[in-house]
Amino acid sequence: MATVRTGVRAVAAVLAVALGVTLTACSATGGKRAEDARKAAAEAASGRANVTTPRWTFAMVTHSGDGDTFWDIVQKGARQAAAKDNINFLYAHSDEGQQQAQLVDSYVDKKVDGLIVTLAKPDALKASVARAVAAGIPVITVNSGSAQSKAYGALTHIGQDETVAGQAVGDELDKRGRKKALCVLHEQGNVGHEQRCAGVRETFDGTLQNLYVDGTNMPDVQASIEAKLQTDPAIDAVVTLGAPFADAAAQARRTAGSKAEIDTFDLNAKVAAGLNNGTLGFAVDQQPYLQGYEAVDLLWLYRYNADVLGGGRPVLTGPQIITKKDAAALAAYTERGTR
């Protein structure tokens, strides 16, 4: 008992010392101060309402897991558009199909003025979307579900067709003269991931193998890619399906002594830096910011002017192939988390 209390006191004491040290042991490079300095040069980017339309409430329900960088960017786009359009924006997410459907139901009960839904698990959400449509709430689907969107009664779909994106990667690999590629899937059983790799396989003239890794365990991702590259030195391209995994793949390539090119889906600050310094070959971006922004903006346009985009076909936000020459221009946007 006494020991525990001594322990607490010791921890508190050391903490106090550490805080003291912090004040003196400052880093002259990097860190928040450097970021603040950069920001000071730029303007305050927060949006202000530019319209005098009534304050409508739009809700967005996605299939995102906790702490996903991609959905963070989608949300930023949506909030920016909401601020500009004088919209009260609500957001909820669950990676379980059933729970996502319940979240949609609760927003329908709340009688929101517009609804944005992802259809990663279309069957689970079918009834809830139908309920919203029956209640007269305009629905826009984003990201996944381009095939089901129209049938379920949504106004339009905004996103990237995963198969088309995969095909773009296959074409780019051909252009770069690659012969044997690896497709790294970080979520086993994710339909979109399978579609991406299948798309690559369709257009890629070489052979493509799938590799499943545990996305929540970065050292495992790295070791698995390393193992694969050691087994098959003929692999000359590695395609990761999410930005954070490109760096792990680059490290795996180095330790395995492989010459493979690392390419990735999606973008973040590290990927932009990697493209810039040549560690990475190319990235294929589906512009998540645009998915969030356009969804809110299109709902507003529909409410205000009954406008619809796409003519019954999905509005595509990607694939945009990003290489070294584009990377420098995007670095600042990836840094602030909107690209």
Added chain:
Amino acid sequence: MTATAPPAEGGQARDERLLPASPLKKLLTRPELGSVVGAAAVFVFFAFAADGFLRAASLGTVLYAASTIGIMAVPVALLMIGGEFDLSAGVLVTTSALVSSMFSYQMTANVWVGVVVSLLVTLAVGLFNGFMLTRTRLPSFIITLGTFLMLTGLNLGLTKLISGTVSTKTIADMEGFASARALFASEATIGGATLKVTILWWLGLIAVATWVLLRTRFGNWIFAVGGNAEAARAVGVPVRRTKTLLYMGVGLCAWVSGQHLLFSYDVVQSGEGVGNELIYIIAAVIGGCLITGGYGSAVGAAVGALIFGMTSKGIVYAEWNPDWFKFFLGAMLLLATLLNAWVRKRAEATS
């Protein structure tokens, strides 16, 4: 005539409990024996089934995979021997990396400051777990499940609140990064194999944990509180202190593991680490630790981590259809554990 004093006739009537055990029997009753046999079986299996498994470079990769699990499996095993377990260990690793990165970044401090603060935080979480467990007497399942959920929420919430995004900013350009990386995430190439520094951390932790368990009084306390906490208390073992220190040991290793994560990838995603706590527990169980406590070893947990590393990477080397990856992994783990239990039973029967 009373028969109080036994005839002192040169050991003929010596207590059988004091008989010197043969070295073979000693070996057979070690808790890690089963897992060592299992590891050998897995090794031989993949040596034949998987092309290139035996190359030096591949063994380096397998050892790296094993070490990242093993660093956590060792303290988790000690905790299990002490009769408790910790469901918050997986996300605590992520917490450790997040705290270190965000503290350095936000304070624009030398990254070593973040490293130290992170150590204090992980130790404090261990202290919290131990304190709650020994004060409330709720089962460790409930306490650490609560900690697990709270840490998961804090990881996400605080990161978003402080950084504005769900992953941390890069700290690679900050002072002290290079030296911290050398300690936590460096590597050396020896004979074609790239060996990561985590392997050294792992071996060091095994040595320290084994020494503590077998050669110190604290080691006896661990076995005592895991075997029967009430009996241990009755003979003067400080049960509360022992369990609290074991939880702080998990915190210490989570710190090492988290700093490795941070300094090898320099950006940390706040949602990571969920589910890894089960992998650590599985490694300890394969290594011969009983879920009921009081029995097990640090070496066993390390061998359990090695089996895990060999299996997960061996499947890649063997180029098996990846759709079946998890199935093979599960089957291999079950087989290894069954073999482990069987060898132990045989050893006990023949003794």
